[in-house]
Amino acid sequence: MKLSFASDYNNGVHPALLKLLTETNGSQSESYGFDEWSESARAKIREACQAPDAYISFLTGGTQTNSTLLSAILKPYQGAICPTTGHIAVHEAGAVEITGHKVITLPAHDAKLDAGELERYLSDFFADPESEHCVWPGAVYISFPTEYGTIYSAAEISRIFEICRHYGLKLYIDGARLGYGLAAKGNDVTLPFLAAHCDCFYIGGTKVGALCGEALVFPKGDQPEHFFSMVKQRGALLAKSRLAGVQFDALFTDGLYFQIGAHAIEMAAELKEILSEAGFRFYNFSPTNQQFVIIPDKRVRELLPKVEFSVWGKYDEQSSICRFVTSWATTTEELSRLRGILL
C-alpha cells in the first residue's frame, strides 16, 4: 500500500466505532434519529459540552451540514459572512447558493476572520440606507480549525460572537476537524467554551474517526422550528440513524474523541519535524493535523509516486503549496517511511 498523507478521510473507521457497530448490529431500533444510540450519543455530547439543553442532530457530511444549517437559520434576504478561504465559499460547489443565499466574503488572515474587519463591515452596512438594495448579513461562518489548519483563540471567538450578537447575526462554527483543533498545542478553546460562544456548531465525525457523520449542536436548544423537516427536505436525514448514533456514542465514550485528536496532533508534531528537516518551508503556522509546505514542482513530481499528499495550489512559478495530513490512523511507522523518503 502506497504511503499516504493525503487526507484524514482515506482510512476506514476507528476500531472502537467498528466494534460498537458490530456489537449493536443485531438489535432492532427506531429510525430517523430516535434510536437509542443517537439518544445516548446526544446525552454524552451534552455532557461534554456542559450544555444540558442542547439540541443535537446527526447529519452525514460537512457540506450537507453547512447548507442545511445555513438555509435553516437565514431569512430569505440574508447571506452568510465568511473569510475568503471559508469552505462554503470555495469547496462546496455552491451548496449555500443553491439554497438561495449569498456567501459574503471578507478578507482571510491566516484563514481567519478578523473581528475588527467584521465589526467595520457590519457597522457600515447597517448604517447605510442603501443596504436595503443589498444582501443582508444574517450569519457568520467560521471554521475551527480553519481550512489551513489554524485556530482561533478563545478571545477571538468570544469577540466575534459579541459582534454577532450586537448586530443580530448568528454565529455558526464548522467543526469538520474540531477534534484536531481542540487538541492543538496552545489552544484554549474547549467544547463547553464553544457551546457558550456561538449559536450553532458541528462536531466533525467523518474526519475524526467515523465512517460518516457530523453532530450539529444548538447549545441552547433553540434550533429553528421544524428543523427535523428541514433536515429531511435537504436529503440529510438518515433512515438508519443508528449508523451515526452508534459512532458518536463510541466517539464520546471514555474521551475517545479527544484521544483521537491528541494522537493526530502528536503525529503532526513529528510530521512537522520531518518536513522541516527535509528543508521545506512552511506555508503557514498550523498547530493542527494539516501541515502546508512549499515544495519545488520538480520535487513534487519526484515525490508523488512514493507518497501521496495534496497539491493545494501554486505558490509561485516554480513551486506549489502541498498539504500533509495526519489522523487518528497515522502511525509512527508511516512517519518513519516518510522520513525515509524525504531525507
Added chain:
Amino acid sequence: MKLSFASDYNNGVHPALLKLLTETNGSQSESYGFDEWSESARAKIREACQAPDAYISFLTGGTQTNSTLLSAILKPYQGAICPTTGHIAVHEAGAVEITGHKVITLPAHDAKLDAGELERYLSDFFADPESEHCVWPGAVYISFPTEYGTIYSAAEISRIFEICRHYGLKLYIDGARLGYGLAAKGNDVTLPFLAAHCDCFYIGGTKVGALCGEALVFPKGDQPEHFFSMVKQRGALLAKSRLAGVQFDALFTDGLYFQIGAHAIEMAAELKEILSEAGFRFYNFSPTNQQFVIIPDKRVRELLPKVEFSVWGKYDEQSSICRFVTSWATTTEELSRLRGILL
C-alpha cells in the same frame, strides 16, 4: 426486544456487508467515489444490469437521491410527473420543490401511474398553446415497487418509457425497495430490463440490507455533465465513499441482493397468511414486502404494545390502514411470535 414489523430500516446491516466492512477497514483508499470498492461495486452492478456503459453514483439516502437526480435532469421551466401517492409528492418534505421544480401529480391506481392517462395529459399539454404559462413536464417519476407495495409489469414500464421518449421526457425509477420488487411473485421486471427501459433508476441499499446507500444508475452513461459537482452541491457526496462502495460490493457479490429480496418475499408470504388468518382485510394486493391491512382502531390500540407496525392513515371512522413490513432480517421465529399475538 419488542417484536417489530414497522419498517425495513430498523435492523442493522446484513452480516455479509458488515463482514466486508470489517475486513477492508484497515486499508487506506481514495475518497469521493474513487475508492476501489466503489469501482468494484460499479463493475458488478454494470454486469448485473447488462449495462456496460452505465454511470453509477452512490448516494446515502432516497430523498437525497431523488432530489439530486431530478434537479440535475430538469430544465428550470420543468417539473416531474408522478402519481399522487409518489414518495416525492408526499413524504419528502418538499425536497424536489426546494430545488425549484414542481411535482405534477396524476391519479394513482394501486399507487401506479396509468400509461393512458399519462399519454392524454402529455398530448393535451403539448397541444395547448397556453402551456407556455404552465410548468413543462420534463420527467416522469415512478417507484418500483410502489409506496404501497405494488409493482408495474414489464409491459407497463415499457409503455410509459415509450410515451416519455415520444414527448421528450426522462423516465426515472425510484428503487428504494427494488430488491423486494424484483423477487416478487409474478414480477417480470429484471435489472437488465430496467436498464433498458428508463433513463435513470436507483438500486436501494438502505432498505435492502445496507446501513445506508443508494446506487443511482444511468444505464447509457449519459448522466448530466458535471453530475459529480451536483452531487457535491446537494451535500450528497460521501467523503469516505468506501462506506457505500463496500456495501454495494457485498450486495452484488454472489447474488446477495437477490437473495435478500427472495428471503423477504418468502417471509411476506407467511406474513400474509397470518394477517389473513387474523381476519384482517387487505387494503390492496401487494406482492412485495410491505403488506397493508385494515384493522379496527380498538384492535390497533390493543396490538401496538405487543408488536410494532405502522398506522398508515385512517381507513374509515372506526379503522385504520396498517402496514406490516418484512426485510432481509425477518425470521420465521418473529413470524411465529406474531402469529401468537394475532391468533
Added chain:
Amino acid sequence: MKLSFASDYNNGVHPALLKLLTETNGSQSESYGFDEWSESARAKIREACQAPDAYISFLTGGTQTNSTLLSAILKPYQGAICPTTGHIAVHEAGAVEITGHKVITLPAHDAKLDAGELERYLSDFFADPESEHCVWPGAVYISFPTEYGTIYSAAEISRIFEICRHYGLKLYIDGARLGYGLAAKGNDVTLPFLAAHCDCFYIGGTKVGALCGEALVFPKGDQPEHFFSMVKQRGALLAKSRLAGVQFDALFTDGLYFQIGAHAIEMAAELKEILSEAGFRFYNFSPTNQQFVIIPDKRVRELLPKVEFSVWGKYDEQSSICRFVTSWATTTEELSRLRGILL
C-alpha cells in the same frame, strides 16, 4: 379592429390614469416607491380599506406579486394551500416552486376552497406525527374573484380566515380582478372587510384599468422584515415607481376603481343575456366580468374569425369551455356587434 372579448388586459390604460400620468410627467420624483404619488396612493388605499396602519407595496404583475409575497411569508419547510384551480397552481409556470415552496392543492368547488375540507386537512395534518416528513402548510391562497369568475361570500372568507388563525397559517388573497368582484351583484365583501379578514391581499391594477401594477396590502402593517429587500431581490421593485404610484393614485381618487368595476359588471350582465340568447349553456354561474360558456367546436371555429374570445379547455369531445370577458373599456357598441354576430 376585430371585436374582442378575449381578456381584460388587451386594452390600454383608463383615460383618467393616462391623464394623470401626462400631467405629472414633468416633475422629478423619488424612486423605488418613495415618490409622492405612491405615498398619496397609499394614503387613499389605506382610507378605502379603513386600515390606517396598512403597509402597501406596488409591484408590476400578478405572478410576480404572488411569488414575492409567498416566498416572503413562508418558512423554508412550508408550502401554500390553494384550490386545484388556483392561479399559482396552474398558470404561473411554477413561480412559487422556484422559490422553493410547494403548492398544496385541495379540491376546488366552483373554483373555491371549501372551509370544511380545509379544516379537515389541517386538523389531520397537525395531528399526524408523520407530518414531520411532509411539507408543512404555512399559508392559504385564494383568489377573489376566482379564476372562474366566482366569488366567496364574506362568511366564507371569514370562516377560512378563522381556520387559518387557528392553525397558525397566513391567509393571502389574490385580487387580480378585485374591482370586478367587489362590484358583483350579491357580493357582500368590501375592502374594509378584506383588510380585516386576511393577512395580506392585493388590489389588482393591470386587469382593472392600469397599464401595470398591483397594490399589495398588509392591512395590519405587519409585513415581513425587510420586505423591500425581498421585492428588490425578486426583481419586482420599480425604479420609476411613479408609474405604479400615479396609476393607483388615480384609481383611488373619487372612487374610480369601484366605477370601473361597476361598469364592467353592467357590461357583463348584457353579455350574459347575449350569450344566453345565443343558446350557449353556461359552464358555471359567474357574477363577475368573466363568463364561461360551452360552445360546440364547430361553432367555435366559425366564430373565432369574427370575434375573439378564449378557448379555456375541452368540455367534451364535441365542445369547449369558452371565456368572454368585459372590462372598464367594454362598450355597449361592442356588445351590439357581438349580438349581431351571435344572434
Added chain:
Amino acid sequence: MKLSFASDYNNGVHPALLKLLTETNGSQSESYGFDEWSESARAKIREACQAPDAYISFLTGGTQTNSTLLSAILKPYQGAICPTTGHIAVHEAGAVEITGHKVITLPAHDAKLDAGELERYLSDFFADPESEHCVWPGAVYISFPTEYGTIYSAAEISRIFEICRHYGLKLYIDGARLGYGLAAKGNDVTLPFLAAHCDCFYIGGTKVGALCGEALVFPKGDQPEHFFSMVKQRGALLAKSRLAGVQFDALFTDGLYFQIGAHAIEMAAELKEILSEAGFRFYNFSPTNQQFVIIPDKRVRELLPKVEFSVWGKYDEQSSICRFVTSWATTTEELSRLRGILL
C-alpha cells in the same frame, strides 16, 4: 422643485414615448409580448443591431432582467463571473443567488473586468481536477457602461468574448445605461458590434427615457428553450406588453435612443466642467452620464439641502464619493442652477 442630479430615473417618460402611449391607447392589442408595438419595436431593434435573427424579450427592470437571464442560461452547477463592482454582486439584494447560482467576483479595474485576469482564472480553474468541488463558471457578466460610468473598448469586449468562447462560457452584457455608453466620447462600441460580440445583452429603457422596460437581445436567436415560460416564471412577463412595446418602438424610431444618449453626454460634459471648477477631485474618469467626485463631508452636508446627488460611499475619514447624473431630461437651465450653487 429642488434641483436634482441624483439619478437618471427620477424623471418621467420622454415626451415622444408619452405621445405614442397616448396615441395608441385606444387600440386593443394582443398581450404577453405579442402586441403589434412589441413586434414593431423588435423589428427596429433588429435593424439597429444588424441582427436579423435576434430574439428580443421586453422585461420591466434591470435586476429582473439579470436574474431571469442568468438563471436561464446557467446550468445548476454554474455561477456567473463579474467584477467586484458588478451590479449583480452588490446592488441586487441577492437576485442571482436566489436562483441558486453563485456570483463569482474577480478584481475590478475602473469597474471593469480585466481580460488577462479572466483568462488566468479560467485557465487555472479548468486545469485543476479539484474544480469538481467548486462552482463552475458558466457565464461572464459585464456592464456597459459600468456601474462607475466607465466603458470597455471594442477591443476589450472582443477579447473577453474570445476568452468566453474558448472556455465555453456565455458573455452577457448589462446595458442598463447603454444609450449613455454608446454616445460617450471615445467610445468605439456600437449596437451591431455588441450584437456580434456577446451571447446576450440588454438595451436599458428605464434609465434612458422610458417609464420602465429593458430589451433583452439574443443576437443570434439562440435564446434558451422556452425562455418565454422562464420569463413568466420569474414574474417578469408583462400582461399589457404594449407598455414596453410602445416605448421601445418610440425609442428606436428616428434614432431617438441615440439622441437621448447624445444629449445626456453633452450635459455631462458641462457637468464635469462645473464640478471641476468647483474644485472637486474626480474619483475616476467617466466619459458617460454618471460623474463621481470626492467631496469633503462638511461640504456634502451644506450642499444636500440645495441640490440632490448620491453619496456613494466613504472616500476617507473626511470625504465621500458623490455621484452626479445627467439624463435625457437634464437641461442647461438645471446646470446653470447647479453652477450657481457650487461656484
